[in-house]
Amino acid sequence: MDAIDRAVIALLQDGIAPEPRPFEAAGRALGIDEVEVLDRLGRLLDDGTLTRFGPMFDAERMGGTFVLAAFAVPEDRFDSVAELVNGHAEVAHNYARDHALNMWFVVATETPERAETVLDAIEAETGLLVVRLPKLAEYYVGLRLAP
Amino acid sequence: MNETRRIAMLDDVDRRMVRATQDGLPLVARPFHAVAERLGTTPEDVIARFRRMIAAGVVRRIAAVPNHYALGWRANGMTVWDVDDDRVEALGPRVGALAAVSHCYLRPRRPPIWPYNLFAMVHGKSRAEVDEDARVIADLLGDACRARDVLYSTRILKKTGLRIGAAKEN
Numbered sequence: 001m002d003a004i005d006r007a008v009i010a011l012l013q014d015g016i017a018p019e020p021r022p023f024e025a026a027g028r029a030l031g032i033d034e035v036e037v038l039d040r041l042g043r044l045l046d047d048g049t050l051t052r053f054g055p056m057f058d059a060e061r062m063g064g065t066f067v068l069a070a071f072a073v074p075e076d077r078f079d080s081v082a083e084l085v086n087g088h089a090e091v092a093h094n095y096a097r098d099h100a101l102n103m104w105f106v107v108a109t110e111t112p113e114r115a116e117t118v119l120d121a122i123e124a125e126t127g128l129l130v131v132r133l134p135k136l137a138e139y140y141v142g143l144r145l146a147p
Numbered sequence: 148m149n150e151t152r153r154i155a156m157l158d159d160v161d162r163r164m165v166r167a168t169q170d171g172l173p174l175v176a177r178p179f180h181a182v183a184e185r186l187g188t189t190p191e192d193v194i195a196r197f198r199r200m201i202a203a204g205v206v207r208r209i210a211a212v213p214n215h216y217a218l219g220w221r222a223n224g225m226t227v228w229d230v231d232d233d234r235v236e237a238l239g240p241r242v243g244a245l246a247a248v249s250h251c252y253l254r255p256r257r258p259p260i261w262p263y264n265l266f267a268m269v270h271g272k273s274r275a276e277v278d279e280d281a282r283v284i285a286d287l288l289g290d291a292c293r294a295r296d297v298l299y300s301t302r303i304l305k306k307t308g309l310r311i312g313a314a315k316e317n
Contacts, residue, residue: 009211009213009218012210012211013210013211013212013213014208014210015208015209015210016209016210017209018179018193018194018197018198018201018209019179019194020177020179020180020190020194021176021177022178022179022209023176023178024176034176035176038174038175038176041174041211042174044211045171045174047217048214048217049213049214049217049218050211050212050213050214051212051213051214051306052170052171052211052212052307053171053172053174053210053211053212054168054169054170054171054172054209055165055168055169055172055197055200055206055208055209056206056207056208056209056210056212057165057169057205057206057207058204058205058206058207061203061204061205062157062165062205068254070261072260082304082305085304085305086304086305091305092305092306092307093303093305093306093307094303094304094305094306095223095300095302095303095304096300096301096302096304097225097298097299097300097301098298098299098301099296099298100260101260101261101298103304104225104298104300105304105305131257131260131261132257133254133255133257133261134254134255135252135253135254136252136253136254136255137236137239137252137253138251138252138253139239139240139242139243139251139252139253140240140242140243140244140248140249140250140251
């Protein structure tokens with residue numbers, strides 16, 4: 001990753017405007033052409049530096065819901081439980097964390113009822129108690145990483 | 148305590164547009180033209196719909212999502228705090244305003260397994276950096292905070308984002 005890659009990431013993290021040729025505008029800001037922006041973006045996605053490029057939807061504004069949930073998974077079942085949890089398309093993120101509650105995942109669905117259904121299913125499939133931690137208030141969301 | 152949020156009404160074309168782009172935007176010079184072609188509409192329509200969805204907050208932005216591990220931000224600490232209910236509403240936004248905090252939420256306690264109600268996500272290049280940020284938060288919370296912990300993520304098991312209609316389509 002070179003300095004231009006870092007500049008591409010910094011700029012594209014803030015987002016592009018919906019316009020006919022968004023990468024041309026990004027290229028102008030970066031001093032490279034549109035093709036190079038696309039080449040670098042494609043490579044950063046392929047090598048895993050970026051996980052995704054596209055619209056970031058707010059599920060709640062669409063009437064949907066995000067629920068954070070956690071459970072304590074026995075170490076010898078960790079990988080198989082992760083596979084079960086990740087197998088649900090509604091599971092948007094899943095992280096291993098160093099705590100008695102060692103698996104933390106987020107269920108994103110169109111309705112709160114659907115989230116409950118998914119969490120119930122995960123509980124039934126794993127036989128593990130899922131601790132549900134829905135958001136009560138949001139004080140700040142604004143992740144920006146300096147690359 | 149519960150937020151009242153305006154629910155944006157999406158029509159059928161909006162929803163098809165969400166489904167067509169939730170895995171990402173096509174990496175071509177004219178990505179909105181490519182989406183329009185897939186949906187059988189015009190690029191102007193797709194662009195207008197995205198502008199509307201951004202204005203309504205349905206789309207936060209159209210952007211790159213970095214893998215923070217790959218960028219060297221290897222320490223991802225979920226700092227959690229048991230903060231006095233009477234004071235958390237005033238203190239939460241102050242914690243959220245700290246530069247190191249990327250997300251800050253109030254969530255229910257689930258005693259005895261989970262005594263914490265305030266969550267502040269902190270990203271750093273090392274655990275020492277995150278621990279230092281946690282100290283700053285602890286100072287800010289002062290005697291309103293009864294207990295605290297930092298949960299470091301050790302592995303990303305999945306990171307995809309929202310999937311609309313996934314259950315029906317997959």
